Amino acid sequence: MATDLQEHLYQYRFASDVDQGLIHLAASGGAADSISEGPFFAGRVKHPRDAATLLLTLSTIVRTHFFDARPPQMDPIVTASRSLVRWEGFSGCCGAYARLDLDECAFETEQRRFGTTNVDFNPEMLTHLGRIGRADEVRLSIEAEAVTLEHNQSAVIEKKVRLPRRWIKGLSEVQVYQSRLELKQRFTPALLIPLIQSAARIGGSSQHLSISGGRPRFTTRAGASTIPVGGASRLSALRTILPIVREVSLYADERSGVHAWVGETDWCRFWLVLSPALQRGFSGEGQLLDSLVHDDWQERVDAILELLAGAETSPSGPAETIDPAELATRLGCTTSAARDSLAALATNGLAGFDAGNGFYFQRQLPFEERLVTRDQPRLRAARKLFEQGAVQMLPGESPGNTDAEVNSNGTTYYVRFRPEGEKCTCPWFSRYQGQRGPCKHILATRMTLEMKHHD
Template sequence: MRSFPSASVLDDTGLTLELAPALTPRGLTEAPEFFSGFAAQPLVLARGLLVLADVARTRYFQPAPSGMRDPICTANGDRMRFEAFSACNTVGVRLDLLAAAFDGGEIRHGTTNVDINQPLREALGQVSPSELMHLAVGNEELRVSILDATHVEQKVELPDRWVKALGSSQELTRDLELIGEAPTVQARQFLAALPSGTGRRGHWSVSRVGVKPALRPGRDTVYAEGLNRLRAARRLSPQITGMRVYGLPQAPMAASVWEFSLPHGRLTFTLTAEHYRGFSGEGALLTKLAAPTAVDDSALISACLAFEPRIEATSLTAETGLSGERVGQGLAVLAGDGRVGFDLYEQAYFHRELPSDTDRVVRDNPRLRHAKRLVATGAVRPFEGHPGTFRVRGDHGDYVVRTAPPSCTCPWWQGNAGSRGVCKHLLAAELSRVPTEHR
């Protein structure tokens, strides 16, 4: 993964995010300049960055000291996006600041990550509502400037685990439904009442009267546990103007998205279904990544992204001539590479510009790597007389795999029943049906 050797500075000239060489619509740019202007809401910008820094350094499961990680910053032409994951990888958080959040300046295109360590955190915490704050996203540093202080921090390498989590969290949440909305007062009351521990687990109803425990799954309920993972949002409570919650209404257990409205922006938390499960191990993309044409299709789709802040799958289908299924598989490869995300509010994909590494599809997905090995060693054979059923030689004998509906007799599948993606034996069975030249 590319590192971003640069710095962040807080001084009397502004908040400057400077970047490593990046791809732009004009091609490779050694010294990119993505934005320069003033924050219309200084507290939203300052406290929003602190929320991301809080989440990035926190382990919500089995709390322990953790090295800080650095938010990803993407300029999408009409907005700035900042993203991070918790140290335990169970929480994803994204701060979207739309063009109206800035006074003047042109938002261009590109992606980098920046360090926000303790001196800068302290400086951001001292920003006042009436303070002028200049933001510049440009060459090789993050510069934060107010009237009386300057801080410089070094950028660090983007963790590979975060890249895996970007794809998995997208796939787990892409089909979630809007469960309910809470207005300003109820959203702030909900945040104020969050426990410091994991608290109750189960289903919650979300409505204009707030968030309440639900006795059973229903149309207006969302499954969630460990809601203490949302406590970092309390920094922005005075600026929050409402809340939207997304989930799978009647699912016994699923990931959830908690979206807080801000002046000219949104703060979005994505939570894994169980508070101890990290995004990088969910395996949500595995079936699509195993498709024989997925990598080739991803290259074609990538050429059509064009740094758009909104990418419609239907438009990609028309532009590439691929079927909807193949577009989804190609997007899965790009998601696994961290190069596309999904915005539930807008129901559209968006583009991040990260270094392309299609080998990551196999390297960062051990189940897919092991499945390919099972096929290569002849460990998969049809179960005679039972179409769609296979015997797969595993570590402790043969397992019976059915592809429709998917199931496997291995201990891993019996323990998870597909809730964390398919097992390597089921993947191997699917791969065995693919012509050799496409594997």
Template sequence: MTVALATLSPTIGGLPVFFDGWVGRPRLVAALLLSVGAVARARYFMPASARLLDPVLTSGDEMLRIEAFSSCCGVYARVDLLGDHLGEVSVGTGTTNVDLGQEVRDALARVDDATELRLSVGSAGLRVTTRVGSAVERKVKLPVRWVKGLGEAALAQVGMRPMARLGAVGARRLLDALPPASSASAPPYELVPAQSGFRFSQAPRSGAVSVAGPYRLRELRPLARFATGMRIWARPGDGARSCAFELAVPGARVWFVLSPDVARGFSGEGAALDLLADAPTVAEAVQLRGYLGWRARLDENELAGLADTSPERIQALLTVLGSQGLVGRDLAADAWFRRDLPFAQELIPRLAPRVGRAATITRADIEIRELQSGGHEIFVRSGDIEHRVNLDGDSASCTCQWYTRHLDSRGPCRHVLAARAHLGEVS
């Protein structure tokens, strides 16, 4: 980090910035940045020294998105600074990621209603400026685990719907009454109606939103005084599942997405492995990337026209790009948005190890039998062990230890991936 005077040219490290200007509501913007930074420093499962401290900043389409993961990868946080909140700001297009270090946090902590705050974001990093000085954070290498987590957190939001709405008072009361931290094996809480809006209860209730470790929302508490309302999002149903909390503040939206289990981070969910294991689909997704542009909302019908394919196919291709962190999910817009992160097909085995392991299973290791009742029984040799895979349409099962432990909750095992790939070759 370097500290410089407040009279600065719009560059960082000699490179031009793509977002620059004095923001409106500086105290709120500072609090939003600090909240996201606090999530990046937090580890809600097996507390230890945090290692992943790199918020991702994406500018484009008259808004700035600031994203981070907790060090345990179980909490995804994002702030969307909207156009009417940005003041006298120049908004270009680009993505960078930095470590919010102590000097930047100290500078933000000193911002009040009387302080002017300037943010400069470029490919080389972030500069925070007040009238008395500035602090610069250089761009750092984004951890692979975060790239995987960005994708899995986005896919976890697909299909979520607003399940509860609270006003400003209800949002503050819910955050003030967060249950204390508990062991990772503790059962999830249920979000149930209360006189003031909603509350967390340990009594199971059908149809209620299940929230594992609601104490993981504690970094939202400093923002409660700014809240104008809150929405809670989840897929309909019962049992453990991801959920999202959307806190509305003037000129911005704050998102906290929680994994379905305190001990379960977003980086290992495996929601897109079937698509990633299909080479033609991955190649199409790479081509689609050139059509994305920079929009807060990607129009799937428009992309289908540009790519000369169907909207349904576009959804699959965006899922592939989403799994690699290249697009994120905006629940408020019910759409994908673009990020500019590195992507190459040869990195898929590293980002999705099960896909790489499935690719090592050859046709000689596969024996396919068609069942009279429908579907296929496929024997897959892996080392000295032979596993039995049953495929029937979209349904699949395997006798391996992975499937026995996780069933369908974390995507297919490598034997199912290999079986589907080789079945497709002979069909």
């Protein structure tokens, strides 16, 4: 396992073990006082073979390097909430994000409350899942000290796991991209079989998806109605879910090129969110910088955490979704400010986004304010430029129109803010054109403008 691990996030109460033929996976829950309250979730799986196939598909994605051959992190995150059990993970290259939402109707539920853990899918677990049949009796239990999967008294020993820091960074970035996704098309699984077969032949090159008469096909030419699909070969990961799902929806953000494929049944949804290109991962994309540049998020984070904790202990359980507009009303701030605060929570992995319903969801993980900026070097560099007075506003400022020069390491760069967008003369902006977040000079200029307007 890679050494880049967010070790502080979990405190494990025991090493993984086997007891009476049951699988016990080392895990971490929330508050220490919840340990005696029993499982976060306990119930019988109604669709054992299909659920096992979906989990195997997720684990295959997690173990796959589509481009960058880094050591894989084979430890999906699982969250139990009031009405679903959610599994999440990233591919080894961090360019594919997979999520499996198992609804309440997927189980005969005995107990359910809010909690998050990180479990290990090693070869023994994969073999175990592969043996589950349609008529088998399978039970799942998720608690602060273990995740237990019962199946014909089989047993697998799992060791305690830690949440990779790279995954935390990926979770924070992918939720921003997901908040921009729009539903483009729905397909029957049969229509996608030829597309996935052609994707395997295409390889990792960038393509455009053309839809004619409801039938999708790849083309190398961009058109007014085509959808960019980078790294098309990654769609092969969907092959195993097609016999299970009744429909597959395509979501896309045409500006960034991020796209998502969602297989749905009556009892679950399987998400595959893909980065704009095979060579790009979701970790370190800089999409949170627009929100974190405003300092006032710090004033609201504690209040939001208290609200979420209060929901957790309410009789009806935690809020299933987080609505920024509702949050803004309760906090007495703008919806934009509430989103900025959720972005700060996302840096610690606490907040995710569900493009299917348009709301945020929460994971029960600790929050450390120091981590908000630790993994944002551009934000730290911008703060340094701002504090050094490196930004000089140029004459002629008007609403939506600002020009500034920024002295950085002996070189002067020019920043321009216009209603249609922002530009900088630095090499970073020239290379990425804002696709990987704002450069430090644009961020420092925003800080200077904000201070000026507050004064």
